[in-house]
Amino acid sequence: MTEVRVPTLGESVTEATVATWFKKPGDAVEADEMLCELETDKVTVEVPAPAAGTLGEIVAAEGETVGVDALLAHINAGEGAAPAPKAEAKAPAADAGDAQEIAVMVPTLGESVTEATISTWFKKEGDRVEADEMLAELETDKVSVEVPSPGAGILTKILKAEGETVEAGGQLAVLSGGAGAAAAPAAQAETAAPAASASATEDAPSAKKMMAEKGLSADQVQGSGKDGRIMKEDVMKAVSAASAPAPQAAAPARAPSAPQDADREERVKMTRLRQTIARRLKDAQNTAAMLTTYNEVDMTRVMELRSEYKDLFEKKHGVKLGFMSFFTKACCHALKEVPEVNAEIDGTDIVYKNFVNMGIAVGTPTGLVVPVVRDADQMSFAAIEKEINALGKKARDGKLSMAEMQGGTFTISNGGVYGSLMSSPILNPPQSGILGMHKIQQRPMVVNGEIVARPMMYLALSYDHRIVDGKGAVTFLVRVKEALEDPRRLLMDL
Structure with missing residues (x-):
């Protein structure tokens, strides 16, 4: 009998949840064949069979939490496992x-x-x-x-x-x-x-079903998923485009008829994700004493630094140097000085977090999601960019796990990618702060007594006034501004 145990999960990770068993008791298994999948708060871990045989008792069922080296199951080896393939060979004749x-x-x-x-x-x-x-x-x-x-x-x-x-x-x-x-x-x-897709890229099953219902072929729909994969939302867009009325020549004037607005409306049930977004945002407004303070930052030095080192950075680290790593680092430094912005209220207690799990708001075809960069305060610029890139890709492909969207302590939302010049972001409960980034725009600024054009960005910090005072909120935003206007402060931890 061979024991199947939890493998090493990674640095500082001590437990995992059994997500899926791919085999059931009595199944024949080969050495190194995947038996089950574990989920930690950082990664998904596959557990291979340590030996060939028959899967015996499963000790840890799906949904259970297990520690490192905990017993998961037993594999019965030897003669008892051998007859299984023969029995399968006879099955078609039964x-x-x-x-x-x-x-x-x-x-x-x-x-x-x-x-x-x-x-x-x-x-x-x-x-x-x-x-x-x-x-x-x-x-x-x-x-x-x-x-x-x-x-x-x-x-x-x-x-x-x-x-x-x-x-x-x-x-x-x-x-x-x-x-x-x-x-x-x-x-x-x-x-x-005939229902199978002829293309090399497998489209989402729900998209296939809707295309069949609407009489659309794959070449009539523009896929937005991974490698051009067609998603359900893409089919909905194609249907809307096809049903849009074509321009018509002006008709002779005649007496207006009663408008039939109901015939031109479409009623669609909200998805559970959209319902949850709506409920959580309204709860945030109803619960928190939400207030927003604003400032602006001159992005000249960040843009110069990025321009100077972006090629070398990508060559060494295999990922592009974006603005998000600068903002993440600047926020981490500011949160150390103003810890209440990184805290949360639990009843009559204030829970201070001595770590930063940075939520990065991402817009997807199905709605807003906030994947979390864990321990961002301990990460390098390259590590932050890689993690944000990986989480963003998962979000767009609809592959984010529950664990990857939980445990955030502070959030950054970048409305600037959509052209927003100024906005007031809504808190992501139970967090007490969220930073809103906006569009970088050339504006006339007075520098050393002269008017010059500078790439400026408005920053907005929404915070829970129940736990964060105005002084703390303004101090936080000023520290973020200072770090971005002189990025050397980030390197020297100032």
């Missing part, structure tokens, strides 16, 4: 009545998430499916979760329809696997074949 039922369950949704809504079924009852083929898509209040098939067979019964709410760990459907599934008519596979 009677159709030998089919086994496989439950399709709601996967792990993430920490503190207890329910989800079924947004799309990609298969219908009677369809043949392969192992790991996408069956359905669920929406939680933060992310979309795809449900893969736990095995090959026939989808015999769908227990929860589209639009229904399901709880974590609940059953979604029943799959008929084994010999009975092998006896399914080959015509089903032929029927399903």
Whole structure:
């Protein structure tokens, strides 16, 4: 008997959550075959089989928290594991009545998430499916979760329809696997074949379904996902563009008829993510004593420094030098001097954070998300740029995990990328501060008694006045301004 234990998770990481088991007790496994997947607050870790054999008892179930080197399962090796392949070889000859039922369950949704809504079924009852083929898509209040098939067979019964709410760990459907599934008519596979995408890049299943419903082909839709992958939002845009009325020549004037506005309206149910964004933003306004203070920063020296070293920086570190690393560093320095901006209120207590988990607000086709750069105060410029780049890519592709959006202590929101000149950002509870960046614009400034053009940016700090006084908020913003106008202060920790 061989023990399967939690591997080393990384520096300072002491525990993880069992996210998914890819095998069940009794399954034959090969050495180094993936058995399960663990999630830490920083990375996802795959656990390979240390030896070949048959998976015995699973000690740590999905959703459980385990420490480093904790026991996960046992593998039974030796003669007991050998007969399994032979039994599988005989399976096709078995009677159709030998089919086994496989439950399709709601996967792990993430920490503190207890329910989800079924947004799309990609298969219908009677369809043949392969192992790991996408069956359905669920929406939680933060992310979309795809449900893969736990095995090959026939989808015999769908227990929860589209639009229904399901709880974590609940059953979604029943799959008929084994010999009975092998006896399914080959015509089903032929029927399903045309639905497969002919392109090398696999489009989102929900996008495929909508294209089929709307009668659109892939060449009529511009994909915005990874490698041109077509997302559901892309199809919606294509449908809207196709339905837009074409320009017409002016018609002779006639008596106006009663307007039929209802015929020109479209009612779409809010996604769970959009509902959550709306609720959290309104809660922030209702709960916090929110106030915003403003300043402006001369970006000349940051832009000169970036221009001088950007090529060398990218050559050495493999990532572009952007503005976000400067702002992140400047905020980390300011938060050390004004720690209440990095704190939160818990009842009648103030919880001061002796670390900085920097939230970076990112706009995506489905709504605003805030991935978190953990321990940003301990990171270099290169490490910050790499992490922001990786998290931003995940956000746009809809691949952010729950862990990557939790635990932030302060947030930066860059409305300048959309052209915003001035705004008042809303707090991201339970945080007490958020910095708003804006468009860099050439403006006339007085420097040493002369009027010169300077690249200026307005900064806005929204803060919770219950915990942060005006003096602290202004001091924080001035420190950020000073660090950006003289970046050498960041290097010398001034």
